[in-house]
Amino acid sequence: MQKDDYWFPLRSHGWGWGLPVRWQGWLVYGVAFVLLAAMFFVFPPATHAVPFLIGTWAVILVLVFVCWLKGQALQ
Numbered sequence: 025m026q027k028d029d030y031w032f033p034l035r036s037h038g039w040g041w042g043l044p045v046r047w048q049g050w051l052v053y054g055v056a057f058v059l060l061a062a063m064f065f066v067f068p069p070a071t072h073a074v075p076f077l078i079g080t081w082a083v084i085l086v087l088v089f090v091c092w093l094k095g096q097a098l099q
Contacts (some may be wrong), residue, residue, distance in 0.1 A: 052090050
């Protein structure tokens with residue numbers, strides 16, 4: 025991947041990626057936020073705890089995978 029082709033830069037301290045530097049990264053964050061918020065309405069945690077947790081973990085894992093694919097390479 026080219027030097028400026030990533031959506032998420034490395035954090036200056038710690039592990040992982042920082043805030044997006046391109047609109048595609050912000051779109052990914054926005055979609056993840058909407059899906060996580062929708063989980064509370066589709067699967068209320070008080071009555072559907074297991075589907076809520078599975079859905080929440082699925083969204084988070086997909087977000088981490090996209091950050092890994094489109095983020096600045098870990099060094």
